[in-house]
Amino acid sequence: MKSESFKSTCSYCGVGCGVVISRDQKGAIKVTGDETHPVNQGMLCSKGMNLHYVVEDQSDRLLTPLMREGKGYGLKVVDWESAMRRAAAVFTSLIKKYGPNSVGFYVSGQCLTEEYYLINKLTKGFLRTNNIDTNSRLCMSSAVMGYQLTLGEDIVPTTYEDIELSDCIMVAGANPAWCHPILWRRVEKHKETNPNVKIIVVDPRRTQTCQLADLHLQLIPGTDVILYYAIGRCLIENQAVDREFIENHTDGFEKYLEKVMQTSLEVASQVCGIPIPAIQLAAKYIGEAKGFLTMWAMGLNQSADGVAKNLALIDLNLITGQIGKPGSGPFSLTGQPNAMGGREVGGMATMLSSHRKLADPKHRKEVADFWGVEDIAASPGLTATQMVDALESGEMKAIWIICTNPLVSLPDTNKVEKALKHAKFVVVQDISNKAEAIPYADLVLPAAGWSEKEGTMTNSERRVSYLRKVKEAPGEALPDAEIIIRFAKMMGFKGFDYGEMSEVFQEHCKLTKGTNIDVSGLSYAMLKERGTVQWPFTSTASKGTTRLFLDKKFFTANQRAQISVEENIATNEPLSEEFPLVLTTGRIRDQWHTMTRTGKVNKLKQHISKPYLEIHPLDAQARKLVENDTVMVIGGRGKVKLLVKITVDIRPGVVFLPMHWGRIFGSDFARTNNLTGNAIDPISKQPDFKYTAVQVSKF
Ligand code: SF4
Known part of the structure; x- marks a missing residue:
């Protein structure tokens, strides 16, 4: 074997750092930061730096398909043909007896875009159910709705370069110093070079991120919306809002004004546990900024009122006109490396390919015609926790889990355990024999991991990158896409005859043509040549799109952004004497x-x-x-x-x-x-x- 180097992307978080994978003559792998990569310029965090240990350590890898003859039997090694035949027979029989909604897939933001695309095509187009959801439901779905309700599209308008162009960054419900470390290194560097840049952190905990903060708003959990409204009120009272932008490019300001004026600063201060001067100081920093970035993650999204929190934060960008210009805008920090790629192909129970809407008959027809199927079901599928409920109640009979570990990551895991026990048929497709759902699986399918397959991912700033296959997967493990294709063919479905993985990517790109996320100009060849590209990238584009809405035309029907207030804010679990x-x-x-x-x-x-x-x-x-x-x-x-x-x-x-x-x-x-x-x-x-x-x- 000759020694070689390949460029790729880190498989952990949504920052999307570029890596160089070097393979020596004995096949040993080393991973270093890609110095030419626009995201990380050679830097890697501790997780990225240690990626090669994970690639080299095969001790816990699943090597062959395993099957149980029935509940109560042990798992036995079987060949791929038998595994696929069993999966197809069970799915066919359940669908015939109980209908298409009796089965579902639960997948992952770690999946490559091609894998996500194929699972969606299979489920929504051919199995005729929208029961395909992902662990991105636990991560970004509130941000998705926040963007859709304000900007008219699930779209991150900003780019990492905006960090260096901003002079106020508000980090809400996130600890990027630990969870998005390389992105945070850029913020640290920017602050070091420009000490006047103001950093505001909103978090009930004083995290590592707070070390850089000029102002830490240590709010009482669950009170974010009131805090952002109070800051909005101060901005209005200080006349620090952008009247021209509000008038010409937004709707909803009157309602917002009414809403924020309903709560006095005194009350907001008491509810949020933040002194009034701190709220006023936050408004001062924001009001004085020429470039204002809001960054947020799970502290906002993972909440019973996650959408309301997203709306209230994005509103701060909208009332100040801090969007669609360098150094400004709302910037959700994606948790997983390809949660955004998954959304592009419609990888959730409530979405359709290329950000098309399930509820829109025209959109459903476009996708159905493209896939050559009769139609696509109009009703949304079951989301992650709804699938658990449905398995527990018996409404859903079978679940196929890909590249995720729900017995640790879903809420109320004891309930998830009961649901999996109750399921008639569980498929676990994973790289690791340590996935906690395996004891409940009727069929276990060994998957190839990072660097053992090719495909694409999209990071938090809409940057699509191509990941090469560098080494063979161990044993009989197969790329997730290949497993899905084999299953689809075993089910007798047409439309899964792909020669190369690039054909799957091309099909996805073609389906985006004419949409707001058009990537019809992309190809593997181009990504290999250019490295990475930010979407949209149409068939006539010569370069990627760094930031969106420079023309102040949003993706709503009237091209105006919607300043939104959420009236029915969901309540948190109440505290009690028993659980205080x-x-x-x-x-x-x-x-x-x-x-x-x-x-x-x-x-x-x-x-x-x-x-x-x-x-x-x-x-x-x-x-x-x-x-x-x-x-x-x-x-x-x-x-x-x-x-x-x-x-x-x-x-x-x-x-x-x-x-x-x-x-x-x-x-x-x-x-x-x-x-x-x-x-x-x-x-x-x-x-x-x-x-x-x-x-x-x-x-
Ligand atoms: Fe990987 Fe994220 Fe660390 Fe970058 S910041 S090296 S993408 S884990």
Whole structure:
């Protein structure tokens, strides 16, 4: 074997850093940052730097398909033909007996765009159900609705270059210093060079991100909307809004004005737990900025009122006219590497390909005609947590889980466990034999991992990159796309005869033609030549689109942005005497999701090696707790046992747990989502991981 180097993209977060994968003559892999890449210019965070350990360590890889003859039987090795035949026979029989909505797919923002495209085509076009949802439902669906309701399209208008052009950045419900580290390095560098740049952080915890902040608004969890309205009110009273922009390019300001004036600063201050001068200072920084960026992540999205929080934050960009110009705009930080690519192909139960709308008969016909199928069902499919409900109630009989670990990552995991036990047929398609759903699977399919297959991904700034296949997958593992194609063919469906993966990508690109996310000008050849491209990129474009709405024409019907207020804000789980503390969950710096990859790397365990509970000294004192005591955290649905970390970095009344540990990497009781509940945002259907009522006591 000759030694070679290949450019690719990091497979962890939505920052989308470029990497160079070097393979030596013995086939050993090394991963370094790509110095020519526009996102990271050679930098990598701890997770990216250790990617090669994950690629090299094959100890937990699934190597062959495994099948159970029936419930209660053990898993046995089978060949691909038998595995596919069984899957097709069960799906055919369930659909015949109970209808197409009795089956569903639950996939992942880690999937490549081509894989996402094929699963959607198979499910929505050929199985005739819209029951295809993704773990992006747990991540970005509130932001999707926020963009759609304000800008008329699920579109991030900004680019990373806007960081260096902004002079005020408001980071809300996010800890990018840990969770989007390379993006945050750019913010740090910008602030270092330009000390007058103002950084505002909104978070109930004083995180690493706050170290750079000029102002930390340490709000009471769940009060974000009121805080943003209070800041909006100050901006209006200070005459720091952009009247010309509001008048000529937006609708809804009168209603917004009425809404924000209903709550006095005194009341907002009390509700949010933020002093009035701090609210006023935030408004001053924003009002004085020439370029104002809002950045947010799960603190907003993962809430029962996630859409309302998104709208209230984006409103701050709209009333100040801080959008559609360099250094300005709303900028949601995507969690997973390809959550955006998944949305492009309509990878959710509520979406259609190329951001077309399921509810629009014209859109459904366009897609059905393109795929050569009769029609597409009009009703939205079941979303992630709705699928769990449907499996538990028996309404849904079969689920096919791809590249995600719902028994650690979904809320109320004890309920998920019951649902999987109750399902008639469970398929788990994964790279790792540690996926917690495997004991409940009737069929286990070994998948190829990062660098073992080719395809594309889109990062947080709409940047599409091509990922090469660098090495063979171990054993009989196959690329996810190949598995889906084999299943579709076994089902007897036409339209899955692809010679090369590039043909799948070309088909997706063609389907976007004429839409707001048109990438009909892209091809593998071009991406290999150019490196990466930001969409839209039409068939006549000569370069990608750095930022959108420079012409102030939005994607709403009348091309005006909608300043939106949400009247029916969903309520959080109420606190009680029994459960008086608010539990919020999140990531730690060196681990990724459910640790099936980062959990294998010793270096990544050195930062934080065990799950822990963060609690304020006042709450610890009231419970007679000292540092490193073992505590039981108890909520309405389950409990978690772990060590306590006492810190003034969290608000009194609030406790924090990292989300990563499941049963395999912790004790039986370390699974954080034993505690989280079933509240979902009524519009986006995104679950709330940020507000669970719990009690903590010494164990
Ligand atoms: Fe990978 Fe994200 Fe780290 Fe970049 S910031 S190296 S994309 S995990």
